[in-house]
Amino acid sequence: MLRRFFPHPWLSLLLILTWLLLVNGFAWGSLVFAVILGVGIPLLTAAYWPDRPAMRHPVKFTAYILLVIYDIVVANIAVAKIVLFMPRASLRPAWVSVPLDLRKPEAISLLAGTITMTPGTVSADLSADGRAILVHCLHAPDPDAVVADIKARYESRLKEMFE
Numbered sequence: 001m002l003r004r005f006f007p008h009p010w011l012s013l014l015l016i017l018t019w020l021l022l023v024n025g026f027a028w029g030s031l032v033f034a035v036i037l038g039v040g041i042p043l044l045t046a047a048y049w050p051d052r053p054a055m056r057h058p059v060k061f062t063a064y065i066l067l068v069i070y071d072i073v074v075a076n077i078a079v080a081k082i083v084l085f086m087p088r089a090s091l092r093p094a095w096v097s098v099p100l101d102l103r104k105p106e107a108i109s110l111l112a113g114t115i116t117m118t119p120g121t122v123s124a125d126l127s128a129d130g131r132a133i134l135v136h137c138l139h140a141p142d143p144d145a146v147v148a149d150i151k152a153r154y155e156s157r158l159k160e161m162f163e
Helices: 009-023 028-048 058-085 105-117 143-162
Strands: 094-099 121-126 132-137
Touching: 009 028, 058 105, 058 143, 094 143, 105 121, 105 132, 105 143, 132 143
Parallel strands: none
Antiparallel strands: 094 132, 121 132
């Protein structure tokens, strides 16, 4: 019965929290509207999610989010140094193809979003078969190291959580 009204409880909670953060202040009307959104959106979109994604380790997901936040802060500092102090001639931008071991679309989307949120890298394309992601790097003197870093830092953790 509970799954009928909350087909995606984590999404409902995320939508409620996101709305309350966007409002930037607490009011009972905002909370009521957030609950309406948090319940309504998953109910309306449940038919489009026939296979509910299963996250096996929610604690690891929290650790993953903390890692991504840390990496975003560190990458912001690195990009600022590149922009402010690196001569243009020594900048080495690169397109890197990262082969994927992930197969779940949710995990691949999360990986692509993580890459894009981290300053200095952008997920540009996913291969038609879903086995590689094309990433543009602002400065990659060693493209193989970028691939190894993405696979070790992000993909391996996502694989543990989703597959």
